[in-house]
Amino acid sequence: MTEQLSPKAIVVFDIDGVIRDVSGSYRRAIADTVEHFTEGAYRPTQLDIDRLKSEGVWNNDWEASQELTYRYFETLCYTREQLQLDYNAIVTFFQSRYRGCDPDKFTGYICNEPLLLDSKYLEELTKAEIPWGFFSGATRGSATYILEQRLGLKSPVLIAMEDAPSKPNPTGLFATVRSLESSENKNDKHLTPVVYVGDTVADMYTVKQARLQEPSRTWIGVGVLPPHVQQILAHRDAYAEKLIDAGASMVFTNVQHLSLLRISELVNETGFEQV
Incomplete structure (x- = not known):
């Protein structure tokens, strides 16, 4: 980022698929969990998970694992009432894969997540006087691990799973923005535009809900293509669409x-572009 511009905006980032590549961690844990609870009969592919996520309501990966399991058994004519999956057991198994079995430290898939962002990028935002923070459906422990231990950030503004309802409910986005706004800005009649950066349909729906609930502020959704969808051109283009x-x-x-x-262009409403 070399442009000498200081657009007046607040930037909030999702974490999974934006800050870190979770295709071999969260998504792998989803596949493991569904495979386990279908007794090895069904292991969802990345495309299966993408299809579910595209519905815009399965931001919570524990719930996504449960839903994929239910849907598999429904193809065999079982009802959900007959199955009554144990949600707590699903969470426990998922976490044993993603977090690891050691309660005192991370030992699971989380340890091998590639970073998609360098801390220098955030430093450039700070130099441009653009407040930034994070709103994620990840657990606070997982989010803090990636932000502080891996990226080296010092107590960044973060609203995590435990702090707000699941997306597309915008409550967590509102809370992040309130934490980032200075007392001076809070009293300003001209509210600073907010850019929310995410990789899922649920993230974009969150922005839509924010506009409906707080129409006095400009809310802008920016999409990021997670690494796993970029391997095949047709898949990449379909995901972007x-x-x-x-x-x-x-x-x-x-x-x-x-x-x-780009932030300046967004604030000035230049419209859509894929880069």
Whole structure:
């Protein structure tokens, strides 16, 4: 980011698929969990998980694992009432894969998540006087691990799973923005535009809900294509189209392409572009 611009905006980031690649961690844990609770009969593919996520309401991966399991058994003519899956057992198994079995430290898939962002990018935002923070459906422990231990950030503004309802409910986004706004800005009649950066339909729906509930502020959704969808051109384009249809103003292949210039363009309503 080399542009000498200081657009007046607040930028809030999702974490999974934006800050870190979770295709080999969260998504792998989903597949493991569904495979386990279907007794090895069904292991969802990345595309299966994408299809579910595209419905815009399965941001919680524990609930997504349960839903995929239910849907598999429904193809065999079982009802949910007959199955009555143990949600707590699903969570426990999922966490044993993702977090690991050691209660005192992370030993699972989380330890091998590639980073998709360099802390220098955030430093550039700070230099441009753009407040930034994180609103994620990840647990606070998982989010803090990636932000503080892996990225080296010091107590960044973070609203995590335990702090707010699941997306697309915008309560957590509102809370993040309130934490980032200075007391001076809070009293300003001209509210600072907010850019929310996410990789799922639920993230874009969250922005839509924010507009409905707080129409006095400008809310802008920016999509990022997670690494696993970029391997096949047709899959990448289809995923981008879903983000656009869900409300994304721009879609990027990496979060760091959201430069100061791009933020300025968004604030000035230049419209959609895929980069």
